[in-house]
Amino acid sequence: MGRIAVIGAGMGAMAAAARLAVAGHRVTVYERAETYGGAVRRFERDGFGFDTGPGLLTLPAVWRDLFVKTGKEPLEDCVELVQVDPSARHVFADGTEVSLPNASRAGVVAALDEALGAGAGERWGDFLVRAREAWDRTRRPLLEEPLWPNWPVLAEREPYPSVPHRRLLRTRRATTLAEVAAWELRDERLAALLESHALAYGLDPRTAPASAAVLPYMEHAFGTWYVRGGMRELARAVYERCVRRRVEFVFGAEVTRIVEKDGRAAGIELGDGSVAEADHVVADVDPARLRALTDRPLDEAGDVQPRQDAPTRFTVLLALRGAREAGAAHRTVVHAPAPGSEPAFLVSPGGDEPPRPTVTVLRPDDPALRPDGEHESVVLSAVVSAEAGWESEGAVRRCTELLLEAAGSAIAGLSERLLWHEVRTPGHIADETGARFGAVPAPALAAGEGRFLHPANTTRLPGLYRAGGWSHPGGGLPHAGMSGALVAGLIVEGPEFKGSQ
Incomplete structure (x- = not known):
């Protein structure tokens, strides 16, 4: 079988590597860092451990399928999955919980x-029924199949069956998530929950299309899960599955160029000048880096173009004295006191006083x-603008204060319990x-004129494939796993591959 060079050891890359190795290919993964997992990392200090990337898992079936297809041991034999209940505690701006x-x-x-x-639950329940319809309409073409050349069908058709809304003399249907929240939920707290x-x-x-309704539906339908020992354990299990399938890993290996021969990808060049030949190259890197590795455009007019406006995540890790109180929720979402200002900050950051997210x-x-x-370990996180000047100590300090302030609504006596904290800025994510x-890429969404889709797993350079959150079907642990399955299918079965069954 063929030789496969994989750039990056993120979750999507490893998902592809394990499947390709089982199919008989010789797979080598080249990772610039000294470890695997991409953003799925762990920070440890003084006996405390923290997930610094994703902290919870939805759609565990994606990773169950990987383990079924690549070996005899199922996922649950390799990690302990725990269903989180309650799924989340929500603290709204008016103090309602x-x-x-x-x-x-x-x-x-x-x-x-x-x-x-009374009535709030029924409105949310009715919304979930409509969200399920959007899920059923988009699940296969958006998540389980490669992104076909006729992708504009996904971009133009809004799959969410919004309720007609009469305004003045016109009847309209929601086209954005904010309109769904305002017209169908009719409660600021339900709107905050959805948004x-x-x-x-x-x-x-x-601006997010109404089809973003599938995001809360995924949690509702498939549950929210935690991996005992932290989400890093999932990355470990996938890495070990790759190693058992004889995938070779080369860490500390900076790929500087994708080698071409006869008009197709033929290997990679490393920082020391050496070349690793390959029949196929799989890249799990962000679009800017991938473009720098090639000497030609990877996408042309008419293709889905990489997004340039992805935000990032700011995280504060807390080491607390005192035991975690009985019945404490695994996840608490403390909603912004001024929700209208938060999306504006994501799009156009500025000013001396950022809003609390x-x-x-x-x-x-x-x-x-x-x-x-x-003792207890706690992780605080918020999504923030990637271009908000995080090199400034003042910006980091102020954002830390805002997150700690919000955490006070979730953890009683926080200031008295706090031993120390560590801050993880967007710079840490960039380094890792x-x-x-x-x-940090978002999951792909239908409608929205295609602005919320991600580039196809194939590229205009034959033999070069994209995996991971920056490619179809987008960001998030489940979607990264799906991208690995799609890339493996395209390489093993070729252009006739129709997606997972």
Whole structure:
């Protein structure tokens, strides 16, 4: 079989590598850093451990499928998956709180009615029914198949069946997520709940298509999961599966050029000048870096173009004295006090006083991440603009203060319990992933004139493929795993590959 050179050891790259190795290819992964996992990293200090990338998992079936297809040991034999319940506790700007049960429509409806008033739960439940229809319409073409040349069909057709909205003498249907929130949910807190799923990926609800309704639906339908020991354990398990399938890893290997021969990718050149020949090259890197590795355009007019405006993530790691209180939610979402200003900041940062963003507080009940039962590790995170001047100590300090302020709504007595904190700026993400400004890609979405799609896994250079969050079907752990499956299928079966069955 063929020789495969993989650039980057992110989750999408490793998912492709394991599948290609099982198909009989000789696969070598070249990673510029000294470890695997891309953004799925762990920080450790004084017996405390923290996930510095994704902290929770949706659609675990994607990774279950990888382990089924690449060996005898299922995923659950390699990591311990724990369903998070409640899925999340939400603290709204007016002080209202609600804890939403995991993967239970009836439970969510009842919780919202009790917390927000009669009728709120029913409106949210009806919204989920419509979101399911959008999911059913887009799941296969958007997630399980390669991005075909007729991709404008996905871009032009809005799959979310919005409710007709009468305004003055006109009847309209929602085309953006913000319009869905305002016209169909009719409650600022429900609107914040919906829009937080888009903001978590740096999507502006005012411009994100109504099809972004699939993001909360994924959590509702497939549950929210945690990997015992931290999400880094999932990366470890995938890496070890690759090694067992005889994938070779070369760490500390900076790829400087994709070698071409006879009009196709024929290998890679490394920083020391050596060349590794290959029949196919798979790249799990951001678009700017990939373009720099080639001597020709990878996309032409009529192709989906890489997005240039991806935001990034700001994270604060907390080491706390005192045991985690009984019944504490694994995840608390503290909504922004002025939600209208948050998407504006993502799009056009500026000014001396940034608004407090929506902050996610993760408090895993995991002995592996704390020195003993009398301490607790906590991760605070917010999506922020990638171009907000994070090299400035003042900007970092102010953002840290804002996240700590929000965390006070989720953790009682935080200031008295705090031993120390570590800040992870977008610069850390850039160093670990190589992505420009530490940008973090969002999942692909239908409609929106194609602005929310990602470039195809194939490129205009034959033999060169894209995997990972910067390619179809976009960012997030499930989507990265899907991209690996699509790339492997395209290489093994060729252009006739129709997607996973």
